[in-house]
Amino acid sequence: MSKKIGVFVCHCGTNISATVDVEKVAEEAKKNNPGVSYTTTYKYMCSDPGQKLLRDKIKEEGLDGVVVAACSPKMHEHTFRNASKKAGMNPYHVEISNLREQCSWVHPDKPTGTEKSVDLVRMMTEKTRKDKSLNPIKVPVTKRALVIGGGIAGIQAALDIADAGHEVIMVEREASIGGHMAQLSETFPTLDCSQCIMTPKMVELAQNENITLYTWSEIEAVDGYLGNFDVKIRKKARSVDLDLCTGCSSCWQVCPSKKIKSEFDMGLGKRTAIYIPFPQAIPSKPVLDREHCLLFKDARKKNIPPNDSKVCRKCLDICPIAPVKAIDYTQEDEIITEKIGAIVVATGYKELDDISMYGEYGGGKYKDVITGLQFERLASASGPSEGEIQRPSDGKVPEIIVFIQCVGSRDPAKGCSYCSKTCCMYTAKHTMLYKHKVHHGHAYVFYIDIRCPGKGYEEFSLRAIEEEGATYLRGRVSRVYKKGDKLVVLGADTLTGSVVEIEADMVVLASAMKAQDDAEKFAQKLSIQYDKDKFFSEIHPKLKPVESSSAGIFLAGTCQGPKDIPETVAQAGAAASKVLALLSADELEREPVVAKVDRLPAPIFSTCIGCFYCQRVCPYGAIESEDIKARDGSTIKTVARVNEGLCQGCGLCAATCRSKSVELAGFNDEQVYAEINSVEFN
Amino acid sequence: MSEETKKTKIGYYPGCAITKCSTSEEYGTSVLGVSRVIGPELVEIDDWNCCGASSGHATNHKLSTALSVRNISLAEKDGYDEVLAPCPMCSQRLIVSQDDVEKDEKLREEVEDAIEMPISNNVKVSNYLEIVKNYSMDEIAEKQKKKPEGLKVASYYGCLLVRPPKILKFDDPEDPKTMDEIVTAIGAEAVDWEFKTSCCGGGFTLSRTDVVVKLTNDILEGAADAGANAIAVACPMCHANLDMKQNNIEKETGRRFNIPIVYISELIGLALGLNPKDLGMDKHFIDTGSVINAFSNIEK
Numbered sequence: 001m002s003k004k005i006g007v008f009v010c011h012c013g014t015n016i017s018a019t020v021d022v023e024k025v026a027e028e029a030k031k032n033n034p035g036v037s038y039t040t041t042y043k044y045m046c047s048d049p050g051q052k053l054l055r056d057k058i059k060e061e062g063l064d065g066v067v068v069a070a071c072s073p074k075m076h077e078h079t080f081r082n083a084s085k086k087a088g089m090n091p092y093h094v095e096i097s098n099l100r101e102q103c104s105w106v107h108p109d110k111p112t113g114t115e116k117s118v119d120l121v122r123m124m125t126e127k128t129r130k131d132k133s134l135n136p137i138k139v140p141v142t143k144r145a146l147v148i149g150g151g152i153a154g155i156q157a158a159l160d161i162a163d164a165g166h167e168v169i170m171v172e173r174e175a176s177i178g179g180h181m182a183q184l185s186e187t188f189p190t191l192d193c194s195q196c197i198m199t200p201k202m203v204e205l206a207q208n209e210n211i212t213l214y215t216w217s218e219i220e221a222v223d224g225y226l227g228n229f230d231v232k233i234r235k236k237a238r239s240v241d242l243d244l245c246t247g248c249s250s251c252w253q254v255c256p257s258k259k260i261k262s263e264f265d266m267g268l269g270k271r272t273a274i275y276i277p278f279p280q281a282i283p284s285k286p287v288l289d290r291e292h293c294l295l296f297k298d299a300r301k302k303n304i305p306p307n308d309s310k311v312c313r314k315c316l317d318i319c320p321i322a323p324v325k326a327i328d329y330t331q332e333d334e335i336i337t338e339k340i341g342a343i344v345v346a347t348g349y350k351e352l353d354d355i356s357m358y359g360e361y362g363g364g365k366y367k368d369v370i371t372g373l374q375f376e377r378l379a380s381a382s383g384p385s386e387g388e389i390q391r392p393s394d395g396k397v398p399e400i401i402v403f404i405q406c407v408g409s410r411d412p413a414k415g416c417s418y419c420s421k422t423c424c425m426y427t428a429k430h431t432m433l434y435k436h437k438v439h440h441g442h443a444y445v446f447y448i449d450i451r452c453p454g455k456g457y458e459e460f461s462l463r464a465i466e467e468e469g470a471t472y473l474r475g476r477v478s479r480v481y482k483k484g485d486k487l488v489v490l491g492a493d494t495l496t497g498s499v500v501e502i503e504a505d506m507v508v509l510a511s512a513m514k515a516q517d518d519a520e521k522f523a524q525k526l527s528i529q530y531d532k533d534k535f536f537s538e539i540h541p542k543l544k545p546v547e548s549s550s551a552g553i554f555l556a557g558t559c560q561g562p563k564d565i566p567e568t569v570a571q572a573g574a575a576a577s578k579v580l581a582l583l584s585a586d587e588l589e590r591e592p593v594v595a596k597v598d599r600l601p602a603p604i605f606s607t608c609i610g611c612f613y614c615q616r617v618c619p620y621g622a623i624e625s626e627d628i629k630a631r632d633g634s635t636i637k638t639v640a641r642v643n644e645g646l647c648q649g650c651g652l653c654a655a656t657c658r659s660k661s662v663e664l665a666g667f668n669d670e671q672v673y674a675e676i677n678s679v680e681f682n
Numbered sequence: 683m684s685e686e687t688k689k690t691k692i693g694y695y696p697g698c699a700i701t702k703c704s705t706s707e708e709y710g711t712s713v714l715g716v717s718r719v720i721g722p723e724l725v726e727i728d729d730w731n732c733c734g735a736s737s738g739h740a741t742n743h744k745l746s747t748a749l750s751v752r753n754i755s756l757a758e759k760d761g762y763d764e765v766l767a768p769c770p771m772c773s774q775r776l777i778v779s780q781d782d783v784e785k786d787e788k789l790r791e792e793v794e795d796a797i798e799m800p801i802s803n804n805v806k807v808s809n810y811l812e813i814v815k816n817y818s819m820d821e822i823a824e825k826q827k828k829k830p831e832g833l834k835v836a837s838y839y840g841c842l843l844v845r846p847p848k849i850l851k852f853d854d855p856e857d858p859k860t861m862d863e864i865v866t867a868i869g870a871e872a873v874d875w876e877f878k879t880s881c882c883g884g885g886f887t888l889s890r891t892d893v894v895v896k897l898t899n900d901i902l903e904g905a906a907d908a909g910a911n912a913i914a915v916a917c918p919m920c921h922a923n924l925d926m927k928q929n930n931i932e933k934e935t936g937r938r939f940n941i942p943i944v945y946i947s948e949l950i951g952l953a954l955g956l957n958p959k960d961l962g963m964d965k966h967f968i969d970t971g972s973v974i975n976a977f978s979n980i981e982k
Contacts, residue, residue: 359854359855359856360856365857479880481876482876483876483907
């Protein structure tokens with residue numbers, strides 16, 4: 001029985017109708033096409049009356065197939081499928097013919113545009129004719145979320161989810177949560193102390209009964225799919241039993257290895273081998289750095305188990321916990337598996353720390369050329385100089401300090417073309433912090449542009465210049481070199497057209513925010529996409545800013561791109577709300593547009609030859625292998641199978657399959673050939 | 683020509699500044715003199731012409747490219763895989779022109795038309811430091827006769843040896859090390875200093891003496907402050923500015939540096955025991971006696 005198809009051509013105001021004769025398109029759709037029983041045009045099909053028109057005509061005309069000739073299916077396919085569902089039709093009999101993005105917007109000529117539109121509509125009509133009813137796939141939901149990364153983004157997302165009553169597992173690879181925000185001295189544009197606003201949240205997280213915290217732990221593998229992830233977590237050997245340890249501090253006070261560069265202080269301060277990264281750390285319990293610990297070094301050298309080495313056991317000896325001590329040199333990595341419904345990725349950023357790539361600024365060569373985060377540590381009361389601005393080489397208070405902006409940002413020649421967004425503001429803040437601490441000192445800033453597009457940001461930056469007296473010079477620095485104990489900064493002031501030479505005591509590079517070193521590998525582990533700079537990609541830059549390319553995995557904070565604290569917190573809240581929406585249902589409905597590997601009766605079973613090319617091209621890890629077994633349990637053949645929960649319907653497998661065994665629902669070969677043939681024969 | 687000899691023979695492109703009887707002939711003389719001892723064998727490219735630098739590339743890009751490329755095509759015709767252009771203005775022009783015709787099909791056709799020869803771009807153009815480093819480091823150690831005492835050398839590269847880095851791809855453009863390695867190899871001390879790649883003022887030496895005096899003063903001061911008692915160069919333009927401007931600087935600032943400016947090839951020559959006069963060391967403005975006298979025979 002042939003379908004009764006309705007064609008609805010949208011004017012889209014004048015977006016389509018200015019370059020396409022929509023009336024003619026509707027008329028032609030009907031010509032020589034007995035299947036098309038109704039055609040019309042309407043000014044805005046997506047409007048309420050437009051949708052009502054669609055619903056009414058489906059009922060009145062008894063349509064069982066619909067072509068809406070309008071904008072991209074990405075915009076309104078969902079709208080029109082919903083409308084048809086309300087009218088009692090299976091929504092997968094609705095097809096969109098894209099007359100806007102793929103025709104009227106790109107062709108200026110009306111006759112050609114109209115001709116192409118007629119073709120496009122005919123193609124979709126032919127496809128619609130072969131549409132089959134599809135039903136949403138239902139999947140159960142594990143009501144528990146995983147948050148990866150314990151910086152401000154992860155903490156905010158975890159708290160929001162936990163406060164709504166759901167269980168949260170947080171995994172942080174460092175010894176403490178807190179991330180980069182815990183390292184900052186003050187925050188712009190209010191100059192409130194970062195730790196003062198951060199630590200209450202850290203404590204709240206630690207005390208929240210719904211949250212299980214794994215620090216010093218990393219994600220090993222993520223399997224499963226939306227609502228039903230199986231996550232393997234590697235709890236790295238901490239050498240300290242968190243249940244027994246009281247955080248009394250005895251061990252790190254007696255540790256003899258006191259000269260290890262502190263990661264938290266960006267290498268400016270020192271720490272011991274058994275340590276907590278900073279005083280407000282959560283958990284406030286140490287971790288033993290096996291790389292630098294004398295005992296482990298000795299054991300490695302002698303190739304003996306660490307417990308057999310007798311070089312130094314000071315931390316164990318002093319540990320007051322009895323009868324079993326909290327320190328355990330024999331601890332090994334432990335892998336645990338957790339069932340998870342939804343994931344928030346909040347793995348943060350890394351500051352450009354290889355400043356030796358900026359040899360012209362003396363990066364990596366001079367101790368007194370430091371990065372932005374290093375300056376934060378210098379200015380922080382908990383930092384290596386307890387908040388006094390001292391230059392690293394000799395501890396002298398710098399009287400002239402030069403800030404160079406856009407180091408590693410906006411520099412395509414060095415492979416970083418993007419703007420790191422936060423540096424203009426943090427440099428303005430740095431000049432103020434410096435001025436507040438060194439009243440007689442003078443700060444110079446070399447900038448390309450001053451970008452302050454936030455609430456109170458412009459005023460903040462003007463305050464640095466007008467009230468706090470920082471000298472802003474618009475231009476680049478060509479060279480920094482040492483002359484005696486000064487750093488000579490050569491630069492251009494493009495506003496006066498002159499060359500500037502400043503003899504400074506210290507130079508601060510506004511280093512870029514970069515993706516984490518292992519971002520690429522991590523994204524592959526989670527099957528989420530990333531951009532050219534290795535930041536994780538959202539599905540839609542405007543309308544789906546927190547959704548990753550894999551269903552059920554959301555992005556928060558700087559792992560998705562450079563952003564400041566307010567924006568990070570907002571995005572984390574958004575990611576949490578998406579997770580909550582997911583966890584609020586007992587079952588999830590998924591789009592049935594998924595691939596399927598054929599199954600046939602014996603003795604063929606499947607035309608799949610088991611080459612697994614599909615597995616290699618699948619970006620979502622959705623192809624599994626299945627053994628087809630005989631009655632005696634022996635394997636007859638091994639074929640591919642699509643995990644419907646993971647499949648996103650991209651169709652790569654279907655296109656790759658050499659034996660044509662994979663079919664994408666709603667896009668099968670018959671439909672695609674029907675589309676193509678409808679053009680060729682005219 | 684057998685494969686073996688073809689490999690060790692390198693096309694020698696002197697260019698206008700260092701060829702016989704030119705203003706910086708001591709650079710050319712010492713490069714050739716040194717190569718006779720430690721190789722590789724250098725053979726002057728027959729019928730070479732201007733490299734297209736200075737007025738050439740400032741006024742007519744096509745002309746300058748054609749001039750440059752003609753020399754490379756001649757070298758290829760003579761069967762050389764590699765060409766040494768000791769003057770960095772030449773080596774830079776030759777390499778940049780190769781890159782230009784590689785990227786611009788139309789320019790390539792026009793240039794081929796003008797020079798009436800095909801361009802194949804298979805010839806590698808090298809500067810003098812590359813040649814020494816790639817071919818002669820072991821030979822220097824083997825054939826060295828004299829060793830300097832108390833000679834502290836600031837290696838000065840100037841701009842053209844390393845820039846533009848994307849095309850030349852030679853050493854670290856901000857902190858090159860090749861010349862320092864050679865200086866160390868002959869037993870002198872390579873001082874760590876800040877002005878390795880600073881501008882010497884280049885071609886402004888006559889038109890904007892004020893600028894050149896300031897720039898050369900910075901370089902000489904940097905070298906002197908770092909404790910250097912000689913500056914090694916590998917560029918006739920750098921040599922001219924640093925060697926000639928020391929009197930002007932004295933007039934302007936009252937400071938007399940009196941630092942000898944020597945070509946790296948001259949230093950190698952002294953270490954090999956060559957006659958300073960044959961190396962052209964009597965042709966400098968600042969007396970090079972202190973450098974020559976620093977070298978004494980190695981006791982065996």
